[in-house]
């Protein structure tokens with residue numbers, strides 16, 4: 495059967511107004527990839543799956559919520575949308591707005607957005623404004639401006655974003671036949687953890703698919719939900735979760751508590767290490783923020799505070815590695831240069847071991 499996008503597939507389960515006019519790039523339907531090598535590396539004895547959200551049309555899970563938010567806005571004749579973004583929301587909003595024939599405006603924190611995300615927003619035709627401040631400052635500004643002008647807000651404060659993002663929980667249950675025992679994911683502005691918990695609960699009410707325990711993971715330099723207070727100057731290499739005052743922080747804490755899970759923080763080193771081994775053991779390259787959930791899982795298992803034995807665990811990898819190429823290239827060894835001769839290539843590859 496042909497796939498027509500998330501609203502066609504799961505629209506009946508989403509709380510969207512009847513005026514909604516579907517705008518889709520056939521988002522969602524992302525693979526749930528077994529990661530046996532990584533599970534083994536963490537001690538083994540359990541099943542680990544990666545929900546590879548970087549394979550959405552604009553390279554992140556943001557497309558799930560954006561198809562819903564833009565479709566709702568299109569249905570009531572909106573002509574301009576706005577968002578604050580650490581990058582991925584900007585690219586997604588720009589793509590869906592263009593497809594709907596709307597104008598998009600995106601506010602990003604100056605100098606803190608990965609190259610592939612900024613390029614995406616520009617390529618899809620957004621008007622990009624840099625704020626000499628943080629994501630949190632930008633969010634405050636777009637909320638105000640959307641109250642005073644006929645511009646629709648498409649940040650995850652927009653309830654339709656959360657509705658669309660529930661679909662990943664549905665897909666996981668459909669793929670596994672039931673919910674996993676644990677779900678781990680990065681937490682920034684906390685829209686996604688809110689949406690997963692809502693999605694799993696809804697599916698369980700409907701189909702008895704069970705509920706996962708949720709492990710939400712923040713970066714240590716941007717961990718307001720772990721510290722219990724906002725962080726004035728959040729800092730982390732994982733720019734997608736560089737947020738000091740999560741808009742849905744309360745709901746994130748509820749999701750962790752109600753699911754008998756928790757929210758923890760990991761260091762940038764743990765995030766970058768996980769990004770690397772995920773790419774080099776499993777062939778799955780994600781942007782730094784997307785490795786945070788797995789880094790948190792690895793830490794919990796190593797510390798003995800999460801027993802994975804016999805369990806099914808799903809890790810959400812939220813965005814593609816291509817979004818942030820500099821994180822890899824800036825610390826790499828420069829590849830060797832050889833003249834275009836076979837003996838020179840053999841010398842470079844085999845060195846002294848070269849058979850004569």
Ligand SMILES: *Cc1c(COP(=O)(O)O)cnc(C)c1O
Pocket residue numbers: 554555556582583650680681682683684685686687734735781783784812813814
């Ligand atoms: C937006 C984003 C997150 C954080 O999601 P929230 O809903 O803000 O918690 C994590 N990873 C990536 C790649 C993102 O784009």
